[in-house]
Amino acid sequence: METNYATFIKKAQLEYSHRPDLVERLLCDRLDWTKSDLIYHLQDNVPKTIQEQFFKDFEKLKQGVPLQYIVGKEWFYGREFMVTKDTLIPRPETELLVEQVLNRIPIDAQIKVLDIGTGTGIIGLTIKLERPNSLVDMVDISKEALCVATHNAKQLHADVHCFESDVCSSVTEQYDVIVSNPPYISHDEVCDMDDSVLQYEPHLALFAQNNGYAIYEVLAKQLPAVLAKNGCVLLEIGYQQAEKLKKLFQQSFPDKYISVLKDYMGLDRMLIIEERRI
Template identity: 40%
Template sequence: MTIQSAFTYITATISELYDPRESANIAHIVLEHITGMNKLDRLVHKTKILTPDQNTRLKSAVEALQRLEPVQYVTGTEWFYGMELLVNKHVLIPRPETEELVEWIVQDIAARQQPHILDIGTGSGCIPLALKKTIPHAQVSAIDVSGEALEVARSNASRLHLDVHFSQVNVLNSQETAFLPVFDIIVSNPPYITQSEQANMQEQVWGFEPSIALFVPDNDALLFYRHIALLAKDRLSSRGILYFEINEALGQDVVMLLEESGFKEVVLKQDMFGKDRMVKGIIV
């Protein structure tokens, strides 16, 4: 099979699952992963024959795509803030909206002298690694309840040669969080999708990404925001800032929660699609 025929094979096989543009994008991602060649090189060498090993990997990848497995899990990687990160079923796939959250933090704090930052629910480590890469003088820590997720995050830190301290901590357990020090910045992209919202989600998300990182009970959508706000109030330095990524439907609820918790200068920010996506508050 040539590179060109492999592209046709992938797009034809998944055409009933994705629209033509997305099918093409997925095919390009898979072929770059399998061949190690970028799009231009594959165009120039489109008649090059795949090796037997590449053919085997191609078949395996297409079978996974037919099961609706996200292409990021098929290749085991995703790009975030200019970094290629390892991802697997134990971590959420990093998303562009979270890059916007990182950029907001960078704009706010890049001039601070050695800010001490904590990311809660780090998953792949995308947020703290992006912050450490962009603000090298920052001291960056991250916690997650999942040991498997922390393995991925530590692997990403090692590959990128970024010094981030990772710890296994359940933010809902006050005995475990009692040992955390004081920080200047706390950020979190916590679980915020209510279980009833699952019906409106793509199977590629709820069927493969870790539910522990996605869902909260319908009767307590602010579960993690409430616990993290209480923790942040106790663990932030003077003029320390708490940043959240949020469910677009919960913007005003999170703003009210922070204000009632004693945070000042609370700001609700929209993402590139005009959806309520980020909130920050300051401890005075």
């Protein structure tokens, strides 16, 4: 049955009324259209093949599968990244972490950067693309995640080095900037989490032992050996972890200044370790 895009979208939005915006986005992502493209084609008939693909995707969406896993991509810092079941979905809060890194790297600086637990590679790749003279290494314990990061690097023409490492265990060099968004959710917080996150996103990248502090404790032990003199560390953290982590890392870096920055919601989200301010 022939139907135009306007009618097709309206029917789907009535069925998915709690998030009608996702209907348009799902269609645009599959067609590789912008919102302007969609508006331009609203009165055009929807090809049968497009309808069939949409209905398959739409069923997954109604079952709770995140849209990013359905279409296999997500945008971060103005760029498109491949996303798979082996990687976390990029989140806006992490852009704040990247911005703090970029604020500390002059445009033409030739410095060494390490991205620990890179996942899709959004942090390390964005830093490389925004600061092309930097030398960026990206590590992850997951071989599957490293494949995704390597794919994204090729797609974005970013010259980075990806290798497998359990935190810093395989890291042999020192770096001027070390950045990480590690697993930091406690298993006790499962009841507070969205069902789609629990069901579809990789638990290896979400949860950490010892009430969410396990990876930070490893970082506190390993980072002093791989951080260059006058270097800085930027970490994404859980909103209730700031005070304990400040004490933990102050023991590892007694001569450094440690600060905590908030996210868009006003929650503690970043811990920064750098030279003491005068």
